[in-house]
Amino acid sequence: MRLTEQQIDQYRGDGYLVVESLFSQSEVDDLVDALHRDAADPGPHRVLEDDGRLRAIYASHQRSAEFAGLVRSPRLLDPVRQLLTDDVYVYQFKINAKPAFGGGRWAWHQDYIAWKIADNLPHPALVNVGLFIDDVTEFNGPLIFVPGSHRYGQFREDRADQAASEQHLDPDDIALKPAQMTALVHEHGMVSPKAKAGSVVFFHPEIVHGSAPNMSPFPRRLLIATYNDVTNEPRPVGDPRPEYVVGRDTTPLRPLGPALEQVPA
Amino acid sequence: MRLTEQQIDQYRGDGYLVVESLFSQSEVDDLVDALHRDAADPGPHRVLEDDGRLRAIYASHQRSAEFAGLVRSPRLLDPVRQLLTDDVYVYQFKINAKPAFGGGRWAWHQDYIAWKIADNLPHPALVNVGLFIDDVTEFNGPLIFVPGSHRYGQFREDRADQAASEQHLDPDDIALKPAQMTALVHEHGMVSPKAKAGSVVFFHPEIVHGSAPNMSPFPRRLLIATYNDVTNEPRPVGDPRPEYVVGRDTTPLRPLGPALEQVPA
Numbered sequence: 192m193r194l195t196e197q198q199i200d201q202y203r204g205d206g207y208l209v210v211e212s213l214f215s216q217s218e219v220d221d222l223v224d225a226l227h228r229d230a231a232d233p234g235p236h237r238v239l240e241d242d243g244r245l246r247a248i249y250a251s252h253q254r255s256a257e258f259a260g261l262v263r264s265p266r267l268l269d270p271v272r273q274l275l276t277d278d279v280y281v282y283q284f285k286i287n288a289k290p291a292f293g294g295g296r297w298a299w300h301q302d303y304i305a306w307k308i309a310d311n312l313p314h315p316a317l318v319n320v321g322l323f324i325d326d327v328t329e330f331n332g333p334l335i336f337v338p339g340s341h342r343y344g345q346f347r348e349d350r351a352d353q354a355a356s357e358q359h360l361d362p363d364d365i366a367l368k369p370a371q372m373t374a375l376v377h378e379h380g381m382v383s384p385k386a387k388a389g390s391v392v393f394f395h396p397e398i399v400h401g402s403a404p405n406m407s408p409f410p411r412r413l414l415i416a417t418y419n420d421v422t423n424e425p426r427p428v429g430d431p432r433p434e435y436v437v438g439r440d441t442t443p444l445r446p447l448g449p450a451l452e453q454v455p456a
Numbered sequence: 457m458r459l460t461e462q463q464i465d466q467y468r469g470d471g472y473l474v475v476e477s478l479f480s481q482s483e484v485d486d487l488v489d490a491l492h493r494d495a496a497d498p499g500p501h502r503v504l505e506d507d508g509r510l511r512a513i514y515a516s517h518q519r520s521a522e523f524a525g526l527v528r529s530p531r532l533l534d535p536v537r538q539l540l541t542d543d544v545y546v547y548q549f550k551i552n553a554k555p556a557f558g559g560g561r562w563a564w565h566q567d568y569i570a571w572k573i574a575d576n577l578p579h580p581a582l583v584n585v586g587l588f589i590d591d592v593t594e595f596n597g598p599l600i601f602v603p604g605s606h607r608y609g610q611f612r613e614d615r616a617d618q619a620a621s622e623q624h625l626d627p628d629d630i631a632l633k634p635a636q637m638t639a640l641v642h643e644h645g646m647v648s649p650k651a652k653a654g655s656v657v658f659f660h661p662e663i664v665h666g667s668a669p670n671m672s673p674f675p676r677r678l679l680i681a682t683y684n685d686v687t688n689e690p691r692p693v694g695d696p697r698p699e700y701v702v703g704r705d706t707t708p709l710r711p712l713g714p715a716l717e718q719v720p721a
Contacts, residue, residue, distance in 0.1 A: 291634065291638070292634055292637070296561075296668075296669055296671070299671075329594045329648065330600060330646050330648070332668075335595060335671060369556065369557055369673065372557070372673050373556070373673035376672065376673045376674075377673075381595050381671075381672065383594065383595070401671060402671075403561075403597075403668040403669060403671050404561055404668060404669070406561070406564075406600060406646075406666055406667075406668050407641065407646065408634065408637050408638035408641045408642075409641075
């Protein structure tokens with residue numbers, strides 16, 4: 192799938208772009224089955240809530256054929272290559288489960304600052320792809336964006352002393368200050384895309400975003416594949432994060448051919 | 457102001473009723489000024505956040521002419537008398553501040569269970585009136601209702617052993633169980649009224665409701681006046697809650713005459 196010029200302009204201007212129902216419900220069901228299989232194996236790549244439910248899982252694309260195929264799907268990879276560059280690899284892959292009645296709130300933050308601190312990543316030359324595994328509503332803790340906020344660069348650079356070796360960065364540590372956030376929202380407002388399962392949101396690594404807890408009795412599982420320019424590899428750090436958090440394989444991904452790619456229903 | 461038959465039916469069926477812009481912005485501005493004056497005096501009727509900001513204030517109608525007038529405004533009192541009975545008094549008056557970036561989440565609960573436990577209140581013969589002091593959006597922690605849930609009676613009665621003497625009941629103590637909530641929402645869904653400052657929501661003391669934290673840089677102040685049937689006075693309890701939490705003056709309120717009542721702009 193190729194984005195139109197208008198969609199590309201929208202991404203550049205707003206820092207995010209929603210494509211509704213890019214995957215069919217039956218494709219999403221297959222991914223959910225694959226997720227359940229992958230999540231059955233314990234390991235540090237699984238992050239659990241206090242009550243034992245899955246909070247997040249990393250790097251399923253390294254273990255599961257379905258997710259390995261997904262990150263090479265032309266429906267994701269073609270747009271990412273349009274937005275970034277031809278040669279990209281998966282820098283990080285995670286599924287945030289945000290279970291029913293849970294999943295905490297995420298403070299307002301920019302992803303790239305975390306990666307710069309933790310991974311010594313030179314540039315924000317990445318694209319996040321968020322695939323909705325569940326219908327996203329106003330009640331289940333949707334992502335909230337400040338449109339256009341990616342155009343300001345980085346709001347916080349004063350926390351480079353900490354967290355460099357932490358595996359799961361706490362967004363509170365890199366959160367925008369209240370005054371910064373107030374000024375930004377006065378200028379740009381907030382949006383939270385709501386859409387059916389199978390919809391996709393492409394978003395910039397410097398867009399300011401957060402999310403409320405999931406108030407609903409339904410999970411809000413969100414798959415996030417972050418693609419990086421292969422020339423933008425992390426530089427050495429004292430204690431690199433494990434490969435399931437930060438992918439080491441920078442071989443450029445190539446889109447699967449049409450024969451391997453299901454067509455949306 | 458009198459409610460139409462249709463509005464009354466809506467309240468009876470859904471358990472809540474929104475009347476948009478019942479008060480003008482300039483009337484709301486006057487109430488905000490009165491709130492600031494009232495909140496300047498310290499005392500146990502003020503509840504503060506950890507950072508010192510106002511979280512809630514009780515019984516302003518006992519101290520401030522503006523709020524004493526408000527609870528007697530025909531725009532609030534006439535509908536309440538239609539929904540309840542002619543002779544009502546203010547059982548509880550509070551303003552929840554839910555400040556910017558704060559204000560925590562409220563678990564799914566029914567108000568009446570708290571009042572039954574804490575105050576030995578015989579019947580759910582009350583009406584809540586929520587007056588929006590600020591514009592309510594999807595981002596600043598709006599009330600969320602399960603429409604029609606008031607028609608099931610009480611979902612929790614097994615916690616009567618605790619909290620009876622607590623001044624500020626924690627909704628988590630009386631929260632619906634996840635399975636109850638899941639079944640309810642599957643049947644009835646969720647709604648969260650969004651409206652301008654000055655809008656009013658009438659809601660039933662047994663409607664299941666909750667709210668998410670305020671993710672926005674703007675406060676979400678909500679005034680809640682709870683009216684009770686004068687024949688439904690609390691029965692004696694060992695350690696009654698203070699009068700600023702539970703009003704003792706059961707003299708029936710009479711609507712102010714039109715000369716004392718501003719007309720909405």
